Amino acid sequence: MNELYECIIIGGGFAGLQASIQLGRYQRKVLVIDSNYGRSTLCKSYRNILGWPTGISGQQLRQLGRKHAENYGISFLEDKVISVQNVNNHYKMETIAGKPYSAKTILLATGLIDRFPQINNLVDCLGSTIFVCPDCDGYEVLNKSVIILGSGDVGAELAITLTYWSNQITYINHEGNELTPDLHERLMKNGIQYRKENIKEVLKDGVSTFNGICLQSGEKIYGERAFIAFGGNEVQNSLAIQLGVKMLNNKHVIVDTRTKETNITNVWAAGDLVTHSQQVTIAMGEGTQAAVWIHKRLLEMNVSHP
Structure with missing residues (x-):
């Protein structure tokens, strides 16, 4: 028993x-x-x-x-x-x-x-220079350049939320889900750069310091910190x-x-x-x-x- x-x-x-x-x-x-x-x-x-x-x-x-x-x-x-x-x-x-x-x-x-897709080097930086929760770690991107690795409206909403901390934000819609017109307009009004393209890999300095991303096209976009927002x-x-x-x-x-x-x-x-x-x-x-x-x-x- x-x-x-x-x-x-x-x-x-x-x-x-x-x-x-x-x-x-x-x-x-x-x-x-x-x-x-x-x-x-x-x-x-x-x-x-x-x-x-x-x-x-x-x-x-x-x-x-x-x-x-x-x-x-x-x-x-x-x-x-x-x-x-x-x-x-x-x-x-x-x-x-x-x-x-x-x-x-x-x-x-x-x-x-x-939930997040298998992107090279993402996990290495997660919780160090790539974050999940703006309430926990929004402060960490204060006045820094930030890249949102996300999907559809979920990523757009997080990008807008982070304008409280930074005015240097780029949102990469990795999975290509369409944005609602309202959110797309709000991204533009807040000066958030928007790209709809898959991410090939995360760029990093050393073991866990985020440095940017490389798109599937080979283009590199640099940033000091990142957030993920894929939803689900x-x-x-x-x-x-x-x-x-x-x-x-x-x-x-x-x-x-x-x-x-x-x-x-x-x-x-x-x-x-x-x-x-x-x-x-x-x-x-x-x-x-x-x-x-x-x-x-x-x-x-x-x-x-x-």
Whole structure:
């Protein structure tokens, strides 16, 4: 018979890690199952987090978080949960490795995956000099020349948003999806250079410093920083769907604003899976908040600490 945990956290990003630390401090028996792939594994420098003014990479912050949680006895497993169901008021799940796991409560912290095409050197610069989120990293392009690598209206909207930080913006519509006339006009009014052509490769200096792009035609366009905006990001909600968790039209999970519990009893959600501002610090806060209420529920179940 497989081991029964008080809580299994599915996803080891910042929401999952922060929740595991809090539950560890409650001395709860917790397993974190993480595939070790997601936004936080790709970003090379978060610069808007309290205490890290010069930035910290996603991988480094994850490693610190895991070590912190392990100090409280939290267990970790690198695997991916592919199925979950409620059996006799316990949640049974199975991973890619084929192993079964059981828990009294679940925290879904599976996040989302950004969609971007396979362009040479793009990943090397991602999270260092190529960015995703203007709220996180708009400041990084202040008064710099910026190239938007994007698709259709999504890229156009981001280009317009970034005029708050820079007036040197070029939008490359890589996939060639047509713009709505209104957005095309707004690009022109904001002085944004617009090209509709596929990108052959990202130009870089050294390991991860963006320097521009080379189009399929061979033409090179230089810039100091870049953003990607291809749309179609994939919310990792398959397990939530299996459990019958309610979601918004944008496929993000709905939770109680106070407790972070979903409509399914003893199933919580936090981080980018939930509808929020997709900020590291917010994900951490949601993880802590969920953990507090998971602990309260375990107390109601008369499950005391060891």
